[in-house]
Amino acid sequence: MKNTFGQHLSVTLFGESHGTAIGAVLDGLCPGLPIDEKNILRMLQLRQPGGAISTARREKDVYEIVSGAVNGVATGTPLTILIRNQDTKSGDYAAMQTLMRPGHADYPAQCKYHGYQDTRGGGHFSGRITAPLVAAGAICHSALAKKGIAIGTHISRCACVQDRAFGDIPGDIAALSNSLFPVLDAAAGEKMREAILAAKAEGDSVGGILETAVIGLPAGVGEPWFDTFESLLAHILFSVPAVKGVEFGDGFALADRKGSQANDPLRYEDGKVVAQSNHGGGIGGGITSGMPVIFRCAIKPTPSIAQKQQTVDVLQKENADLEIKGRHDPAIVHRARIVIDAVTAIAVYDMLAGRFGTDYFAKEA
């Protein structure tokens, strides 16, 4: 379905960075679901650039809900989020339309769309398209909260600096919720920021790892063989620009473990089955176990860097050097974090709606 994700709740994304408008259509929401605008604003704000470690471009991201809600409540028909583009300086990009920026979608898109794609500011591939995606995810995020399901993401690693792991997950998620640079260990965060600024000074950029926890999920969600919880979540996570790896539970570290170190023993505690460890990240056989779902995404360094790079000019069909000017992020990892929260909320809402029906979110947990 190309730009549509979700079988029960679906989100369709549209728009280009420097086009008229960008937006998202959310279809399948529970009728009567409150649209928590505060949460939408909170999440959009966390996505926005800010301070020295982000691009100087400032979009106000003024969104409108042009359909699907009446008096702050979802009708159950398609809810459309529209954001008009305003702060577009296409001039900055005009010169590079035929110069393929390394690390960007430019050259693959050129091959796919035969040059008809909108190249201004990355066009449809721009990270800017995540603004309506985050707004859509925020609506799902609030719906999940009503059911006792919380999602939180921190910068597990950035510029070779490591944050601590999740400990008291509910407390950690709460602490992260309004942080513009979400780490669990403030000192590690300080070192990350320094490293980002150092890279920026060199005209370079850095990458990182985001770690996410989802708590409150019922056991038994996910479908064998192909729509496992991991499959659907990875599907949407890999749609997020810059994500180049996804791992659940101990992930790649499991490769070096023995079975006796990787299996999670089970025990009854107060009549409930509780795993005594969580190497599997809350998922077994592709299905949730009721333990916290834990996963990590590898975020590559921002490809737009100030240093001179080798590339090709597809119009002149010759080699060229490229110096990217304009406004760019020396790191994207702190901003990508809320996109991960948003798409996770969308995928989880979709799976729960499939399992329990459209009206599942009508009642509080």
Added chain:
Amino acid sequence: MKNTFGQHLSVTLFGESHGTAIGAVLDGLCPGLPIDEKNILRMLQLRQPGGAISTARREKDVYEIVSGAVNGVATGTPLTILIRNQDTKSGDYAAMQTLMRPGHADYPAQCKYHGYQDTRGGGHFSGRITAPLVAAGAICHSALAKKGIAIGTHISRCACVQDRAFGDIPGDIAALSNSLFPVLDAAAGEKMREAILAAKAEGDSVGGILETAVIGLPAGVGEPWFDTFESLLAHILFSVPAVKGVEFGDGFALADRKGSQANDPLRYEDGKVVAQSNHGGGIGGGITSGMPVIFRCAIKPTPSIAQKQQTVDVLQKENADLEIKGRHDPAIVHRARIVIDAVTAIAVYDMLAGRFGTDYFAKEA
């Protein structure tokens, strides 16, 4: 769609480990596509257990194609692969039906299916269901080969032993194609086997990492935002039992890189655009660039181990100890490899059929 993957070419899986039959339905094949039974047999054989490092269970995996092919050629209507179960010793498993095996799908499945699932030998979650999946993938694999697209996977890491990386990819893929224990460095392979046998002697198991290369793909395949090449491939890869992580190109290693170390410079070579490095793994913006696609899957250690484990009895609703008897694999990584090849072939065929139409595979490249 639960047990169906693919929008243009779709595969539907069915069956339980100790049920009557398991199978797959492939829908959307190019009419006239030759069914290369040799390749099906080759791939099924590579999936089969063998030697001391595998389970002692021996299924002959005698498959029948019961629809969709006439005289060894696909008709274009659904092709059904059927494998009757024969060597089933349910007795071995009977005792553990209410004892949830740690690391298996048992407990999540119990929550999802309320106890109605077939628990014998893992039922629908058994790795055995990969047999028809591999057969289905083999048909796609042969179709891709006709178009000049080759897929190869090696054990990049196992039991903390590292294989060398891909070098001459076409040569490496050829060398791997019939190997029951696919490594690029024979000495590394020998150490892996020793480590597996050592783990087996302790009643334990080991995990590993599989690295895959796909060459010959056209540039421009994949869809932005939700059906990226990475999204669709990760979707089906995470359906493969034991896969807990997927990364493309340099993947998680990119988290520690700078942009200048992560971007792939472009240059014209003989009139063709060629990336001067491949950190992105042949994919940019979620779309193929024409470079080799490289990805890795983390394979967790086999969960069935001989050591005593803590678990719960969901019938008695009490804690219990579990000692798994029966036939099990001390490592699954070498057998999982051909499943990765198979599902990759399915996903790639699906994407190419969507991009170029049903009859794309009628002509040789």
Added chain:
Amino acid sequence: MKNTFGQHLSVTLFGESHGTAIGAVLDGLCPGLPIDEKNILRMLQLRQPGGAISTARREKDVYEIVSGAVNGVATGTPLTILIRNQDTKSGDYAAMQTLMRPGHADYPAQCKYHGYQDTRGGGHFSGRITAPLVAAGAICHSALAKKGIAIGTHISRCACVQDRAFGDIPGDIAALSNSLFPVLDAAAGEKMREAILAAKAEGDSVGGILETAVIGLPAGVGEPWFDTFESLLAHILFSVPAVKGVEFGDGFALADRKGSQANDPLRYEDGKVVAQSNHGGGIGGGITSGMPVIFRCAIKPTPSIAQKQQTVDVLQKENADLEIKGRHDPAIVHRARIVIDAVTAIAVYDMLAGRFGTDYFAKEA
């Protein structure tokens, strides 16, 4: 999805008339759903030819459920129905493989599959493929019955003879349930049979109209704009061979009505909203109203007739005359009826599962 229908409960069909086997995979069934084999046998029997008004071909339709059920209960994983072909006399058809039978799929299939299709007995297009479809529908039919939803179809018209309309719908449905020639007015049925035999004597065939009622459906089922109740039902009804028209409520007769004659007035009766007429056939705006759903399907005359027909030989690329020998039905309308019941049950199950979740059918109404 070609040979797959349904987003929540999906059915995938495979097989060819004279191939090895035909079958269906039902995915998404409620775990614990009883598999009522009596109802499967009843519905398969009603599909089978019988007596002078049907083909002389006698398939025993011995079906096996090879996955997805344990001890007569659905596991919730894909349930596969397999029917091996036995009574195949390919010789009868061999001669006509390059002669396109008028009124059949032969020529369109030849264009679509470029001659690779299985032409024996109509191959994948044969009405025989409805056997597993009916078996799959029978499982859904029983599930609906548990929720108080009943489906019944009668021959509203055949060979220009008209049956009476539905009156006491529950009683009518009950009366029809085991009838091999389902009419509400026995005298009309007798005239229809005579007309069929008269057509047979001329080497000809007749068509008819099937009228279906679905009662017990909750109001509020169906999705606006594209997945309306009418859209999804028509989608699967038009998959049934020989269906050339579908109308809901008064259907085409509404074209000649005025609004005041077509609208259904509403009134409270015992606290429940009840329409005072049912011109809309239980559906408004594409969504169920809680009134009985009524629709009709036009069934074209069986295309296989004994009379000489003009056609083409696609091998010789020349005109030819065709005299179809072999075993054929002078009317299909009475056999098609149970196929209509079956596909209706599938579509309704799918919509209810989407609306109310997978486990909706676990509890009785």
Added chain:
Amino acid sequence: MKNTFGQHLSVTLFGESHGTAIGAVLDGLCPGLPIDEKNILRMLQLRQPGGAISTARREKDVYEIVSGAVNGVATGTPLTILIRNQDTKSGDYAAMQTLMRPGHADYPAQCKYHGYQDTRGGGHFSGRITAPLVAAGAICHSALAKKGIAIGTHISRCACVQDRAFGDIPGDIAALSNSLFPVLDAAAGEKMREAILAAKAEGDSVGGILETAVIGLPAGVGEPWFDTFESLLAHILFSVPAVKGVEFGDGFALADRKGSQANDPLRYEDGKVVAQSNHGGGIGGGITSGMPVIFRCAIKPTPSIAQKQQTVDVLQKENADLEIKGRHDPAIVHRARIVIDAVTAIAVYDMLAGRFGTDYFAKEA
């Protein structure tokens, strides 16, 4: 997928009659496809009310393409059509929000959305939502024209007055293309208009039948068993408000025919296979034969009539009488015609893109 249609080219509809905006997202267009704004305007104009036989509401239907097109050419990324609502007099409707209008979606929607739906002017169920649907269809319609495929619809019957059947189809389609009241026989059209005005004078409305021809289609389009050409087309046709029946070729009339009168004999003409009649409406076995595709839709009378009607008040939970004021159409059949053309274009584009790939429309026929 609720408000999304199409697997290869998909259209997602959103909006409510008196909300902020309505629109459509078209995903999967061929990159480089010219956006023929003249054709969009032409088709939107034919959808607009006009003259005494239509509602007095005048929306200018000023649409914007806010994404997916650059310089009048499709980029290949989602193309979004946005129409802001302007001429909304919600006051007219306010009073009837709890009075369910007979023949409308009001009561089914109330059951589905539990009262959260936007009731103003029919909300999401309003015929007004067909404006962006027509604009989306117009883009597909132009693309098909480039491939030599033409679509035309006439009022076959209205208020018991019959138009003549299609004769010289290409000529007929050309003649219909700009007609606001599309009939093939002008005298019949005059009688229809008179009958409409007579109904209007009585505060009533009339229905009709629309007949559509599609020419230039290649043979071999459509998929057994579930995505037949008829199934997919009927799916989207039944999404159009007021459509209560769909028939292909001779449709319901085939019920009274014999096989010898229903089969279409085949003959070679100039090396091409040509059917000697077209009772099947250009489709056999659910697949196109290369003959003109012919189908008819039953359009029920407009449900909004001035006469007093019996209904219920769902707030007061009591019976009530309803007198609909406001602006309404005494007939919708002439306006529905272009919606039928539009959705036909969408469905045909989708099927062709699936069969021949995304770039099929890049080259002229």
